[in-house]
Amino acid sequence: MDTGTAEPARRTDSRLSTAIAIARLIGIMGIVYVHAWTGRTAEELAAVAFSWQAVLRTMLSEVFGRSAVPLLGMISGWLVVSTATRRDYGPFLIGKARTILLPMVLWNAIAIVLVGAAATFGDLKAPTPSSIGWTLNELVPLAHANDIDVQMPFLRDLFVCMMIAPGLVRASTAWLALVALVAVAWSVSGVHVPLLLRPQILLFFTAGIAARRFGVAERVAGWSVILCALPFVVLIAPRLWTALLGNVFFDAHPHAMAAFDLVFRLASAVLFWRIAWGLAGSRIADRLRGIERYGFLAFCDHLVLLWLFGPVIGLATGALGARPYPAYLLVQPLLVLGVTIVLGRGLMAVSPAVARVLSGGRLGSIPA
Numbered sequence: 197m198d199t200g201t202a203e204p205a206r207r208t209d210s211r212l213s214t215a216i217a218i219a220r221l222i223g224i225m226g227i228v229y230v231h232a233w234t235g236r237t238a239e240e241l242a243a244v245a246f247s248w249q250a251v252l253r254t255m256l257s258e259v260f261g262r263s264a265v266p267l268l269g270m271i272s273g274w275l276v277v278s279t280a281t282r283r284d285y286g287p288f289l290i291g292k293a294r295t296i297l298l299p300m301v302l303w304n305a306i307a308i309v310l311v312g313a314a315a316t317f318g319d320l321k322a323p324t325p326s327s328i329g330w331t332l333n334e335l336v337p338l339a340h341a342n343d344i345d346v347q348m349p350f351l352r353d354l355f356v357c358m359m360i361a362p363g364l365v366r367a368s369t370a371w372l373a374l375v376a377l378v379a380v381a382w383s384v385s386g387v388h389v390p391l392l393l394r395p396q397i398l399l400f401f402t403a404g405i406a407a408r409r410f411g412v413a414e415r416v417a418g419w420s421v422i423l424c425a426l427p428f429v430v431l432i433a434p435r436l437w438t439a440l441l442g443n444v445f446f447d448a449h450p451h452a453m454a455a456f457d458l459v460f461r462l463a464s465a466v467l468f469w470r471i472a473w474g475l476a477g478s479r480i481a482d483r484l485r486g487i488e489r490y491g492f493l494a495f496c497d498h499l500v501l502l503w504l505f506g507p508v509i510g511l512a513t514g515a516l517g518a519r520p521y522p523a524y525l526l527v528q529p530l531l532v533l534g535v536t537i538v539l540g541r542g543l544m545a546v547s548p549a550v551a552r553v554l555s556g557g558r559l560g561s562i563p564a
Contacts, residue, residue, distance in 0.1 A: 211476045212413065216271055217488040218481070219472035223267040224491045226260030227347060228498050228529040229253075233506025235515025245440050249516050253525060254439050259432065262457075263464035265350060266400045270465060272354055273361075273404020274413065280362045292358040295556040300351040302554060303496040304335045307344045311503045322503055339390055345499050349393040356392055357401040364405055372409075376402045384454045396458060400465075416466060417473040424470040427463040435460050487533070493555045494536040501532055 232253065234241060244250050280288060308325060315322040323343040325331045334342050341349045364372065379399035382389070392398055407413050416424065438445050438453065446453050475481060509531075513524040540559050543551035552560035 208414075211473070211481075212417075214481050214485050215413075215417070215469070215473045215476035216275070217485045217491075218475050219267050219469055220271055221484060221488040221491050222260070222468050222472060223264035223271075224495045224498075225529040225533065226262075226264040227495065228502075228532050229256040230261035230264070231346065231499055231502060232257070232525055232528045233502050233510060234525075235507065235510045235521075236517075241516070242442050244517065245442055247517065249522055249525075251436075251440065252522060253516065254436060256525070258435055258439055259464075262435070262461050263468040265394070265397065266403075266461045266465035267468055268350070269354070269357075269397050269400030270404035270407060272357070273364075273401040273406075274408045275404075276358065276361045276401075277365050277405060277408045280365045285362055288362060289359065292355060294553075296351050296355045296358065299492075299496055299554055299556045300348050300355075301335055303500070304342065304345050304348060307342075307500050307503075308334055310500060311344050314504055320503065320507065337393060341393055344503065345496075347495065347499060350397065353392050353394050353397040354401070357398055361401075361405075364402060369406070369409070372402055372406055376406075380458065383458060384451050386450050386454060396461070399458070400461075403462075413469065416469055419470060421467075421470055421474065424467045428460075428467045431456075431460045431463055487537070489558050490533070490537050490540045490555075492558050493540050494533055496554070496556075497536055497539065498532045501535055502528070505535075 234253065236244075241250060245254075279291070283291070308331065311320070311322050312324045314320040315324045323334075325334075330343075333339055334344060337349050337352050364375065367375075376399055379395050379402065382392075382395040383399065389395075435456070438456075475484060506528075509524060513520040515521060516525075540551060540555065543554065544559055548560045
């Protein structure tokens with residue numbers, strides 16, 4: 197490659213890497229909206245589902261949160277191609293256990309101790325250890341999702357995907373398509389097989405590998421934002437309506453809703469990837485990329501923070517329905533991110549080794 201083409205290629209690679217970091221940050225912040233503190237029980241939320249504040253919460257959750265799992269899953273699949281083809285299986289799997297499985301278990305343990313203590317000795321209404329089986333499943337969600345850290349099945353299923361990643365990245369396109377079809381059928385069927393708690397993650401992971409193989413990320417980056425937004429805009433209205441109707445509607449049409457959910461999630465991922473690509477070429481790209489190094493820590497700690505501090509801030513703002521609550525709802529991702537940055541920098545100052553483990557290898561030294 198001559199110097200005339202090498203420099204544009206380096207700029208494209210750099211922007212692609214920055215876009216991936218920004219997309220991960222968008223996805224993780226969107227997850228916070230899904231788990232945002234409301235001060236209401238599930239029954240109370242269902243009773244006020246069509247109030248304007250509940251609609252706002254649903255909109256934020258659906259618009260930003262539904263893109264999170266496909267974005268993060270596809271990015272993981274896209275990135276794994278490089279490491280899975282370069283490293284032997286043993287070192288590859290040990291590395292993924294260290295950066296995915298270990299921080300998951302440690303953060304689950306932290307959640308059990310801190311949230312359980314606040315519920316046992318304080319006024320927090322939260323799950324507490326009820327049996328050895330509950331505690332073990334809370335540490336490593338094997339049979340069903342966690343009760344406290346409800347986001348952790350993503351990391352659990354992602355690690356399962358990593359176990360077969362070396363085979364997937366070397367598989368033919370036909371085999372990749374077959375795996376994706378199996379994941380679709382499994383997701384839509386609703387059959388519970390604890391090998392994967394959320395089989396759609398395998399679909400998105402496989403799609404990320406295919407996207408790397410066929411240059412899909414770069415192609416979508418070349419599309420207009422309007423074109424990328426069109427499927428999302430078409431699908432968002434029925435998605436919001438069904439979400440507001442709640443579990444009764446989902447339970448009545450489980451297979452159709454599971455299929456619709458997959459399509460909507462993919463449409464969301466396309467739009468937010470295009471937005472991330474645009475931001476990667478903006479003046480704030482470097483700042484966003486610097487913040488993203490705290491993203492994994494925010495993914496792991498945000499529910500602990502929301503369990504412990506959500507009700508405390510809620511004393512001032514009130515629960516969903518109170519006049520100040522919408523402002524609190526809107527800034528919850530920023531509050532989580534701010535506290536996480538402070539926590540991350542504190543961990544790096546006290547013990548870079550601990551910071552490295554709890555952040556899945558993303559932190560470890562304070563940048564100059």
